[in-house]
Amino acid sequence: MKHPKPIFVKPRVFLSMRLAGRFAAVLPAALMACVSPVVFAQAPIPVEQFTLANGLTVIVKPDHRAPTVAHMLWVRVGSMDEVDGTSGVAHALEHMMFKGTPKVKAGEFSRRVAALGGQENAFTGRDNTGYYQQIPAGRLEDVMRLEADRFAHSQWPDDEFRREIEVVKEERRMRTEESPHAMLHEQASAVTFLASPYRRPIVGWMSDLDAMTPGDVRSFYQRWYVPANAALVVAGDVEVARVKKLAEKYYGPIAARPVPERKPRSEPEQAGMRRIDLKAPASQAYVSMAFKVPKIAAADLAPAPGAASPTLAASRDALALTVLSAVLDGYSGARLERALVQGQGQAGGRVADSADASSGLFGRGPQLFTLDGVPAAGKTTQQVADALRQQVALVAQGGVSEAELQRVKTQWVASETYKLDSVFSQARELGSNWVQGLPLDASARLIAQLRTVTAGEVQAVAAKYFGDDQMTLSTLLPQPMDPNRKPRQPSAPASGDLH
The missing domain is CATH 3.30.830.10 (Metalloenzyme, LuxS/M16 peptidase-like)
Incomplete structure (x- = not known):
């Protein structure tokens, strides 16, 4: 069973958003497409922050x-x-x-x-x-x-x-x-x-x-x-x-003790495609493409009045890339599912059993936009990779419709409302925002900025960040599986949960 996925950000990228889309995704598509964001507006629950001595x-x-x-x-x-x-x-x-x-x-x-x-x-x-x-x-x-x-x-x-x-x-x-x-x-x-x-x-x-x-x-x-x-x-x-x-x-x-000094460890600019092939026992092949992309700067969520931001352009691109990932793979029947999994408008029919897109928005380190998929029977990982990149190219060439933009924006607003049903989700988001140095009302600020992302910005980032020089191509080459292999049983219960 394929579970509803987060609208925008995968768990490994942004913990506080990882369940956000699961609630909105279960709403009927027709309802989500026509609901106005105003319907979901709520008076914000006050949050207080203070620092001990x-x-x-x-x-x-x-x-x-x-x-x-x-x-x-x-x-x-x-x-x-x-x-x-x-x-x-x-x-x-x-x-x-x-x-x-x-x-x-x-x-x-x-x-x-x-x-x-x-x-x-x-x-x-x-x-x-x-x-x-x-x-x-x-x-x-x-x-x-x-x-x-x-x-x-x-x-x-x-x-x-x-x-x-x-x-x-x-x-x-x-x-x-x-x-x-x-x-x-x-x-x-x-x-x-x-x-x-x-x-x-x-x-x-x-x-x-x-x-x-x-x-x-x-x-x-x-x-x-x-x-x-x-x-x-x-x-x-x-x-x-x-x-x-x-x-x-x-x-x-x-x-009280001082926090150790952290040295900057900036990633050098990539200047050529990187590739890895892994041979491992598996029933199906798999391909993943990761592209270096910018992240949103905390200062651009809470800008000082009248201050010029040297990171604003990169932050706008990060938002537009987040919307692009949602247009491609943010809801049931999005572009990747229609084209690659269902085969609609695809020469040669369906090419993938699954296809996904995600974009990093926040993180203390550099972020990636990822496209990945599992080939359908008779198809190759190269065909899947080409089809994934073709969907991005179609956005770069023809843009996205206003209906698509409104749909993904409305879903994010809806997910923010449904998230309030869980005090655990609320606490997790506040903690994750603190780790990233974001303001307490980061979600509301994000929604406000998301609503301003234009079709032109989405089209521009689709044309800007998906070249070979920014890509790492990873391919799983399936090898025969041992029919006598038994699943490993845990030797002892783990104390914690690794994410």
Whole structure:
């Protein structure tokens, strides 16, 4: 079953938007095409942000529709902050954060949250690491006490690390090494990026995991888990004054320390096509094309009055590329599905079993526009790649219709409204925006700017960013599968959830 996809941005690019389109996508297409954005307008729920004396940011969004609260701690550190030789340490640390403090034994954190009637987990990305609990509103103080203790006093014996790093290795085997698509994307990233730390896999190279020591993980924890590099986000049935009092009580005593200096690691301009072919046991071939594209600058979402922005042109292009990805693949029956999967207007009929497009809009590192697809029976990866690029060329030559523009814009507005049904989604968006240095009302500002994107801008970016010199072409070459191979079973449950 093919699940509804996000309207604009894939999960690996922008966490806070990754579920946005799933709600809007289930609405009947005819209804979505004719609904005015004004119908979805709501009075914004007020959000308050303040900073504790030790530098910790606190963001609170009251929502009293249900007696539940999402409590999230975001740390502005991810795999991009690692150094060569220790890839995967950010994710390994996320696992070890469940292994106890002087007050809480290993594994006890999760048991206590469950006993409170809550759910919890964690995630590691390129740009950030996050820890969250969703609990009854009356239990907020309990999880604040637990999370503040874990953030400040994580402590575990070397034997715990030696056991848990084997879990991490098994996670890598299951999610990456036994998945041809994951292996291809991992190796493609290593080829696409040269200077950017985005070239390293979040889970880490296996050789680095083999060589990782408890000291590597403790050093990363001491270096980056400081109050001024973290944000507490609380959304749900709460009062701001109460949250502030609890934050000062439990997070306030954590000692302030400086955030380490970050060196710029700019990606050099690409000057020629890059290519990778991967041979792996698989039932179908697969092709992916990644193009270097600009991202939107935080300053262009909240410009200073009268200030000239040197990044405005690039930000406008990033928005237009986001709309282009939605025109191609943002809803059921979009251009890629009609042309490549259904074969409408395609010489020779359908060429792909699936075809996708996505564009990076935000990130601490460089962003990509990706086109990918799985060939239909009797078709080649080259035919799929040519058909994907042809759809972009058609936009570059003939533009997009106003009906297409209005449809994708209306869907984004609708998705923003449906997102408010989940306090967890609200908290996740606020935390992700903080990581990227965006204003609290970034979503509203994005919608306002999205509405101003013109057909001409979409046509212009389709003609500008899809040349060979900006592309990395990745192809999966399927090899015979072992009929006797049995699926790998996890050796132990993972503490955290890798994104």
